[in-house]
Each structure stands twice: as C-alpha cells, then as structure tokens.
Amino acid sequence: MKTRVVxxxxxxxxxxxxxxxxxxxxxxxxxxxxxxxxxVGDFTSLLSENIVNLVENNGGYESIRSIGICCxxxxxxxxxxxxxxxxxxxxxxxxxxxxxDRMGLAVAxxxxxxxxxxxxxxxxxxxxxxxxxxxxxxSGMGSCIFSNGAPHLGRDGFAGxxxxxxxxxxxxxxxxxxxGCLEMYTSAKGVVQTAQELLAESDAPSxxxxxxxxxxxxxxxxxxxxxxxxxxxxxxTGYWLGYxxxxxxxxxxxEAIVLTGGVTHSGDFLLDxxxxxxNTHVFHNIQGKVKxxxxxxxxxxxxxxxxxxxxxQVKEYSLFK
Amino acid sequence: MKTRVVxxxxxxxxxxxxxxxxxxxxxxxxxxxxxxxxxVGDFTSLLSENIVNLVENNGGYESIRSIGICCxxxxxxxxxxxxxxxxxxxxxxxxxxxxxDRMGLAVAxxxxxxxxxxxxxxxxxxxxxxxxxxxxxxSGMGSCIFSNGAPHLGRDGFAGxxxxxxxxxxxxxxxxxxxGCLEMYTSAKGVVQTAQELLAESDAPSxxxxxxxxxxxxxxxxxxxxxxxxxxxxxxTGYWLGYxxxxxxxxxxxEAIVLTGGVTHSGDFLLDxxxxxxNTHVFHNIQGKVKxxxxxxxxxxxxxxxxxxxxxQVKEYSLFK
Numbered sequence: 055m056k057t058r059v060v061x062x063x064x065x066x067x068x069x070x071x072x073x074x075x076x077x078x079x080x081x082x083x084x085x086x087x088x089x090x091x092x093x094v095g096d097f098t099s100l101l102s103e104n105i106v107n108l109v110e111n112n113g114g115y116e117s118i119r120s121i122g123i124c125c126x127x128x129x130x131x132x133x134x135x136x137x138x139x140x141x142x143x144x145x146x147x148x149x150x151x152x153x154x155d156r157m158g159l160a161v162a163x164x165x166x167x168x169x170x171x172x173x174x175x176x177x178x179x180x181x182x183x184x185x186x187x188x189x190x191x192x193s194g195m196g197s198c199i200f201s202n203g204a205p206h207l208g209r210d211g212f213a214g215x216x217x218x219x220x221x222x223x224x225x226x227x228x229x230x231x232x233x234g235c236l237e238m239y240t241s242a243k244g245v246v247q248t249a250q251e252l253l254a255e256s257d258a259p260s261x262x263x264x265x266x267x268x269x270x271x272x273x274x275x276x277x278x279x280x281x282x283x284x285x286x287x288x289x290x291t292g293y294w295l296g297y298x299x300x301x302x303x304x305x306x307x308x309e310a311i312v313l314t315g316g317v318t319h320s321g322d323f324l325l326d327x328x329x330x331x332x333n334t335h336v337f338h339n340i341q342g343k344v345k346x347x348x349x350x351x352x353x354x355x356x357x358x359x360x361x362x363x364x365x366x367q368v369k370e371y372s373l374f375k
Numbered sequence: 376m377k378t379r380v381v382x383x384x385x386x387x388x389x390x391x392x393x394x395x396x397x398x399x400x401x402x403x404x405x406x407x408x409x410x411x412x413x414x415v416g417d418f419t420s421l422l423s424e425n426i427v428n429l430v431e432n433n434g435g436y437e438s439i440r441s442i443g444i445c446c447x448x449x450x451x452x453x454x455x456x457x458x459x460x461x462x463x464x465x466x467x468x469x470x471x472x473x474x475x476d477r478m479g480l481a482v483a484x485x486x487x488x489x490x491x492x493x494x495x496x497x498x499x500x501x502x503x504x505x506x507x508x509x510x511x512x513x514s515g516m517g518s519c520i521f522s523n524g525a526p527h528l529g530r531d532g533f534a535g536x537x538x539x540x541x542x543x544x545x546x547x548x549x550x551x552x553x554x555g556c557l558e559m560y561t562s563a564k565g566v567v568q569t570a571q572e573l574l575a576e577s578d579a580p581s582x583x584x585x586x587x588x589x590x591x592x593x594x595x596x597x598x599x600x601x602x603x604x605x606x607x608x609x610x611x612t613g614y615w616l617g618y619x620x621x622x623x624x625x626x627x628x629x630e631a632i633v634l635t636g637g638v639t640h641s642g643d644f645l646l647d648x649x650x651x652x653x654n655t656h657v658f659h660n661i662q663g664k665v666k667x668x669x670x671x672x673x674x675x676x677x678x679x680x681x682x683x684x685x686x687x688q689v690k691e692y693s694l695f696k
Contacts, residue, residue, distance in 0.1 A: 113684060155545055166648075172450075175596040184530075185529055185530045197528075197626075199522075199626075199627075201520075201527040202523070202525060202527065204520065204523060206506075206520075206522040206523065206627070207504075207528065207628070208506055208627055208629065209506045209629060209630040210628055210660075210661075210664060211628070211629050212628040212629075212658075212660045213626065213627055213628040214626065215500045215625045215628075215660065215661070216625075216626055217625060218621040218625050218658040219621075219625050219626060219658075220621070220622055220656050221619065222544075223618075229435075229658060230658060232658070232660060276534040297541065297544075300539055300540075300541070300619075301540040301622075302626070303541050304536045304537075305518075305520075305534065305535065305537055305540060305623070305626070306527070306534055306542050307528070307529025307530050307532070307533040307535075307536075308529065308530060308531055309530040310442065335541050337536045337539040337540075337551060338551060338552060339531075339533045339536065339551070340531075340533060340536070341444025343530065343531060343533075346631065359500065364588060367422065
C-alpha cells in the first residue's frame with residue numbers, strides 16, 4: 055500500500071515541497087526559489103529535481119502514491135494555471151499534465167483558497183465542518199466555500215471571488231478593471247491605500263509618515279506601538295472586511311469563517327472592528343450563528359496539507375496509463 | 376409500488392394542492408384560501424381535509440407515497456415554518472410534524488426558493504445543471520444556490536438571503552432592521568419606492584401619477600404603454616438587480632441564473648438593463664459564462680413540482696413508525 059504523497063506549495067517567491075503521510079504528518083520538506091523565468095519548462099525541471107531528491111532521501115518512491123500541488127490561479131477542473139497575474143508564466147499552463155509526464159505519478163492541482171480550505175477541513179480549525187467559508191487575505195483576497203462537506207468550485211472552477219465583488223460603487227480602481235472591489239479595502243494593498251488616504255487627510259502625527267515603502271505588516275507593527283493612525287487604518291480595514299463577510303454569510307449561512315493570510319496577523323486591531331461591522335450588517339437570521347476562526351497553521355502548512363488531500367483524492371493510475 | 380405524491384404550495388392568499396406522479400405530471404389539483412387565522416391548527420384542518428378529498432377523488436391512498444410542502448420561511452432542516460413575516464402564524468410552527476401526524480404519511484417541508492429550485496432542476500429550465508442560482512423576485516427577493524447538483528442550504532437552512540445583503544450603505548430602510556438591503560431596490564416594493572422617488576424628483580408627466588395604489592405590476596404595464604418614468608423605474612431596478620447578481624455570480628460561478636416571480640413579468644424593460652449592469656460589475660473570469668433564464672412555469676407550478684421532488688426524497692416510513 056502506498057502510504058505517502060508529495061505536496062507542493064508554489065508561491066511567487068519560493069516553492070515548498072513535502073512528503074506527507076495518511077495522517078497529515080509532514081515527514082520531510084524542502085524549498086527552492088520559484089524564480090522569474092517566463093519559461094515554465096525551466097520551473098518544472100527545478101521542481102521535478104527537487105521532488106526526486108526529497109523522495110530519494112526520504113524512503114524512496116515505493117510508498118509515494120501521487121502528487122498534489124497548490125498554486126495561485128490554478129484551476130482544479132482543468133489542471134491548469136490560468137492567466138496568473140502574480141506568477142511569471144503567462145496564459146494557460148497545463149502544470150498537472152506537465153508534472154505527471156515528468157514524474158510518472160498522478161498529479162492534482164488546486165488554487166490557494168481551495169487547497170487551504172481542504173487543509174483546514176482535514177487537519178485544521180474547520181475539521182469536521184460541512185459548511186464554512188475560508189478567506190485568504192494577502193496581497194489580494196480570495197475564498198473557498200465548503201458546501202455539504204465539499205468545496206464549491208462553481209461551473210468553471212472560478213467560484214469564491216469575494217475579493218472582486220463590489221463593496222463600494224465607483225470606489226477605488228482595482229487591477230481587474232472594475233471599481234470598488236472588496237479587496238481594494240481589505241487586502242494588504244487595501245491597508246496601504248487606506249493608510250495613505252488617512253495620512254493625506256490630516257496632519258496628525260504618525261510613525262507611518264517616516265516609512266519609505268509602507269506595507270500592511272508595518273501598519274500592523276505600528277498598531278502594537280500605539281500609533282493612532284495605524285490603529286485607525288486597521289479599524290477601517292476591519293469595517294470593510296466585516297461588511298463584505300456579512301454579505302457573504304447572509305448568502306452562505308456558514309458554520310464558521312476561517313481567516314488565513316498575512317493581514318490576519320494584525321489580530322484584534324483588525325478582528326474587533328471586523329466583528330462589530332459584521333454584526334451590524336449581517337441578516338438577523340445569521341446573527342450570532344457564525345464563528346470566526348483564525349488559522350493555527352504556520353505559513354505554507356495549510357497549503358501543503360491541503361495539497362496532500364488533493365493528492366489522496368486523485369485517481370492513482372488513471373492519468374498515466 | 377407507490378407512484379404518486381401529494382404536493383402543497385402555501386402562499387399568503389391561497390394554498391394549492393396537487394397529486395403528482397414520478398414523471399412530474401400534475402394529475403389533479405385544487406386550492407383554497409389560506410385564511411388569516413392565527414391558529415395554525417385551523418389551517419392544518421383545512422389542508423388535511425382538502426388533501427383527503429383530492430386523494431379520494433383521484434385514485435385513493437394506495438398509490439400515495441408521501442407529502443411535500445412549499446411554504447415561505449420554511450426550514451427544510453427542522454420541518455418548521457420559522458418566524459414568517461408574510462404568514463398569519465407567529466413564531467416557530469412545526470408544520471411537517473403536524474401534517475405527518477394528521478395524514479399518517481411522511482412529510483417534507485421547504486421554503487419557496489429551495490423548492491422552486493428543485494422544481495426547475497428536475498423539470499424546468501435548470502434541468503441537468505449542477506451549479507446554478509435561482510432567484511425569486513416577488514414582494515421580497517430570495518434565492519437558492521445549487522452546488523455540485525444539490526441545494527446549498529447552509530448550516531441552519533438559512534442560506535440564499537441575497538435580498539438582505541447590503542447593496543447600498545445607509546440606503547433605504549428595510550423591514551429586517553438593516554439599511555440598503557438589495558431587495559429594497561429589486562423586489563416589488565423596491566420598484567414602487569423607486570417609482571415614487573422618480574415621481575417626486577421631477578414634474579415630468581407620467582400615468583403613474585394617476586394611480587392611487589401604485590404596484591410593481593402597474594409599473595410593468597405602463598412600460599408597455601411607453602410611459603417614460605415607468606421605463607426609467609424598471610431601468611433603475613434592472614441596474615440594481617444586475618449589480619447584486621454580478622456580486623453573487625462572482626462568488627458562486629454558476630452555469631445559469633434562473634429568474635422567477637412577479638417582477639420578471641416586466642420582460643426586457645427589466646432584463647436588458649439588468650444584463651448591462653451585470654456585465655459592468657461581474658468579475659472578468661465569469662463574464663460571458665452565465666446564462667440568464669426566465670422560468671417557463673406558470674404560477675405555483677414550479678413550487679408544486681419542487682414539492683413533489685421533496686416528497687420523493689423524504690424517507691417513506693421513518694417519520695411515523
């Protein structure tokens with residue numbers, strides 16, 4: 055019996071690989087820079103080499119069943135990365151098929167929110183839940199809906215684009231072409247834009263004025279130093295986050311909303327105003343019925359565990375007869 | 376083998392009953408005024424009597440398997456009508472259990488949007504679809520999400536409350552207590568309020584000024600007479616509808632959005648501006664991928680057929696051992 059799978063988490067800066075067993079124990083892991091080559095073939099060479107080394111140094115191929123990959127803009131239904139704005143490869147990249155041909159193992163591919171939700175459901179704070187929403191708050195805002203115990207991917211695998219629902223008519227310009235997208239207020243870039251607006255609105259002192267390239271994590275840190283404008287930045291971010299999640303919850307009626315990603319590191323500076331705004335805007339039937347849970351996993355861990363779930367789900371031999 | 380079920384559609388004004396076979400043929404139907412008695416026992420007496428007559432005059436009990444009921448504010452998970460704002464019965468009414476005890480048959484209960492979606496999925500325009508959204512546009516706005524071939528009801532059976540998502544911050548006061556709820560712009564009452572605002576904004580001539588109690592269906596009729604303010608009313612309604620559905624579709628990625636209910640009778644006066652607004656606001660991944668379908672069923676038909684689907688799904692004996 056094959057008792058292990060290979061899990062891969064691809065991010066803009068670096069790619070993490072791991073060997074994971076049936077109980078979700080990460081037995082070995084490695085990582086390498088994703089690189090900026092537009093040639094995806096170069097990347098698959100690096101990835102294959104890394105996996106071969108990892109496997110050969112940790113028990114060999116005998117026990118490896120399949121490979122699961124987590125990647126931004128990946129579509130589980132097609133096995134392709136599709137027009138990823140935040141990766142070096144343009145157009146549609148059939149990564150699952152490419153890696154299957156290189157490795158001779160079945161490969162399944164999913165996007166961050168989808169895979170992360172699988173990880174939280176199997177081994178994390180959403181364990182055993184049939185209906186929940188997972189939110190990823192990083193440079194953008196994504197989500198995955200778990201419905202009746204399974205991810206809702208939609209007709210084409212594009213479901214969950216909460217970050218590109220309109221929060222404010224004629225609001226901030228989003229890179230997607232629309233205006234007022236929720237992620238322009240709730241993601242890391244939203245935090246920075248809110249901070250910049252606040253700094254421009256008044257002459258109030260703030261350590262944020264001294265920072266050359268303001269980032270969401272700097273704003274978070276300054277909250278802990280008691281910087282009033284930084285705290286106000288997170289309060290406004292929390293307001294919009296609670297507003298967007300209230301609308302989401304009114305539609306989905308989830309048991310819980312699981313928060314993941316860098317922006318959540320702001321803790322109560324973000325979460326308190328978020329819950330207040332959520333309770334103001336949510337439909338009364340849902341009020342008091344939704345738990346907010348923050349992931350307990352460290353970076354990459356949920357994605358790797360979720361990728362292992364994908365790997366267990368893929369048919370063992372069907373892809374490379 | 377039991378080859379027939381009883382289907383019931385409860386509305387504020389009247390209740391419709393029917394005998395339906397395995398192929399969705401409505402073999403017999405009847406109706407009676409729902410009445411305004413606050414005593415739900417009186418209503419269940421009337422309903423039971425009506426069903427008994429219908430069944431005895433149409434082949435008898437031998438072939439009847441179970442009963443499915445469609446009712447506003449009904450919760451499939453509990454079998455109860457829960458705090459219905461538009462029915463005479465207050466609080467939580469265990470209608471499924473009451474009717475099971477009276478009739479000696481298994482009874483399943485669902486709300487309008489849920490049951491209507493089951494009807495459209497089994498026998499209507501959503502036949503064979505695994506992922507779609509059904510919208511009910513009447514005095515309020517409700518919806519049901521079909522996910523992976525089954526209704527998504529959420530943790531407590533309250534999913535689909537699109538009408539009570541916030542479309543406009545600090546917008547029109549809704550009876551639910553919140554402000555700016557989408558249904559305050561898209562439902563029959565939204566149409567009337569928009570018309571009244573338009574009439575107050577200008578002195579432009581309009582036949583709407585001559586109508587004592589303006590209704591959504593009157594506005595619709597006046598559109599056909601070329602009344603410019605009536606047409607503008609529907610254009611604005613279509614704008615908000617398209618806006619709300621764009622956000623919904625960006626989250627759900629449905630194959631189709633099925634429109635049902637009185638407001639849809641306005642036809643292209645509503646649907647053209649709706650589609651334009653939808654395409655303006657929807658996330659580009661989804662653009663061009665969602666079909667808009669208007670129900671082909673006459674009033675009550677989709678609900679009765681959906682109630683028959685519920686009746687086939689309920690376990691035949693488990694409820695009244």
